[in-house]
Amino acid sequence: MLNARIKLRHLQAFLEVARQRSFARAAERLAITQPGISKTIRELEESLGASLFERTPQGVALTQAGLTLLRHAGPAMRALEEGVAAVGDVHLGAHDLRVGALSTVESRLLPEAIRRWHAAPGGQNAVGVNVVAGASAFLLSRLRRGELDLVVGRMTEAREIRDLAFEHLYYEPxxxxxxxxxxxxxxxxxxxxxxxxxxxxxxxxxxxxxxxxxxxxxxxxxxxxxxxxxxxxxxxxxxxxxxxxxxxxxxxxxxxxxxxxxxxxxLGIELEPRGGSVGLCYNASMQPSLALEAFCEVLREVSAERGAGSS
Structure with a gap:
């Protein structure tokens, strides 16, 4: 059972400090004073009986307890936001999918999957897709915090994938x-x-x-x-x-x-013998929406056709 002393504002402050790695920047983003956000974090730490942040020359860093809370609080807050949005949505409760894309899938796989998904019957064309490109470490950290629904690309070598779920689609050299x-x-x-x-x-x-x-x-x-x-x-x-x-x-x-x-x-020389595993990475602690499940199925379909065409 959740500690009654822990309020929504405590978790919002914690997530923003973790995101910004700075009490000052977090306070600015939340439009409160720095002493106010420091007091909020202190209250949360007292309720949990654990220190969540430690100061470093670059700002603040999460302790082990902070990392543990982050893995659960980020997806939980996102799920709550989606629930509130769904209640107030007069259209089908649909919201944009947030997809992280690595360079391995930006040219063909992802554009074709989005085109095919929007063209399919069943209302998917009413749901937008917000694509965020970047390096795997950046995208996977956002996925872990619940800021993305899915990351697509070659990422099995990334250290940040350790506690996320990965589904292989094909090998890409x-x-x-x-x-x-x-x-x-x-x-x-x-x-x-x-x-x-x-x-x-x-x-x-x-x-x-x-x-x-x-x-x-x-x-x-x-x-x-x-x-x-x-x-x-x-x-x-x-x-x-x-x-x-x-x-x-x-x-x-x-x-x-x-x-x-x-x-x-x-060129007539191989950089790597086989290629890396391209696939779907998702946060298993977050309940996928029907739209996300449908989109993943289209990605699997396009990937299967790609493999058949190259064999």
Whole structure:
């Protein structure tokens, strides 16, 4: 049974401090004073008999007790918000789906699934889809807090997935691609040492895709030029690669059309032997809506067709 001393304002303050990693910024977001939010957190800690935050040079960090509360309070607050919204919704109780998308699914899987889902009968076209792109660590942390309903992409290597549920859909390889006419295009087999002669377009540090690149470089004793572009933006990466001699580390899905059209070429060396597992990640502590379940089924359907087409 919930402690009667714990009020909604206590949990709201806790979640905002955890999100902002700062009492001052949390107070500003909640439109209360900093002493007021400090008093609220202190009351919550006294009710729980545990310290929830500790001060660090960068602000405040969650203690182990704080992390435990966060795993439950975030989804619980989101479920409460959805319940209140459903009661007041005069239309079918529908709300936008909030989907996190990694770069591995931005080009084909997710757009096709959204198109097909909205075109299907049954009222799905009345529900919007709010897509948030970013690195796996960022998206999975939002999923854990209940701020996203689903994350789609390649993320099995991410440490942040540890207490979330993952469903495999298919394997997606990372490719090394260059523009048509590049000095390395058409060389098979290609010696890894030649790759160090050109700039690279890379996923940023601290991403799961970058870990695969770093492992490749270690295996081949390869040192990259300091001239490089680090980004998760597919449009920026594509344009830069087409207009330069850069080597682009890119998911196969993102360049399928350019490869077919001959605008880009796949280099004659494998970055990884099999590819990473692309799938659906969700917070098992949150009850999925009917709309979310329907959307996941469409994602499975599109993924199955993709696998059949590539076999």
């Amino acid at each position: 990372l490719l090394l691609c260059v523009r048509r006419g590049h000095p390395l295009a058409g060389i098979v087999p290609l010696e890894a040492a030649r790759l160090g002669e050109f700039p690279w377009v890379l996923p940023p540090l601290q991403t799961t895709l970058r870990q695969q690149v770093d492992s490749f470089c270690v295996r081949h004793s390869l040192t990259l030029l300091s001239q490089r572009l680090e980004t998760l933006s597919l449009p920026i990466s594509r344009h830069y690669t087409l207009e330069s001699d850069a080597i682009w580390v890119v998911p196969e899905e993102a360049v399928a059309e350019d490869l077919a059209a001959g605008r880009l070429c796949r």
